[in-house]
Amino acid sequence: MAGLTLHWFRRIPTHDATNAFKIYDRDMLKSFTIESQRGFELNLELTIKAFLRGYRITEVPSRWQDRSRGQSRFRLWAWLPHYLKWYFHAFRPKAALSNL
Numbered sequence: 001m002a003g004l005t006l007h008w009f010r011r012i013p014t015h016d017a018t019n020a021f022k023i024y025d026r027d028m029l030k031s032f033t034i035e036s037q038r039g040f041e042l043n044l045e046l047t048i049k050a051f052l053r054g055y056r057i058t059e060v061p062s063r064w065q066d067r068s069r070g071q072s073r074f075r076l077w078a079w080l081p082h083y084l085k086w087y088f089h090a091f092r093p094k095a096a097l098s099n100l
Helices: 002-010 026-031 041-052 076-089
Strands: none
Touching: 041 076
């Protein structure tokens, strides 16, 4: 849901900013200071930083299929503060990029 609201309200050109299936430009990655410490939040951080810096983002559709075995290690309440940090970061003005 967070990805869709970023798409609708912030016009980030992807429907799921948290999706990990991405290809990144090496120079773009080198230009960022990566702040994520724990894994899952990294996908959202990189998408937001690329968007705010004006990099082209192109979505290639993918289909989500629930796992048929095992258990997810994702714990929403543990990750929510980290996700919210980057979610709200997305609404900063594009001009405020000096410390990204």
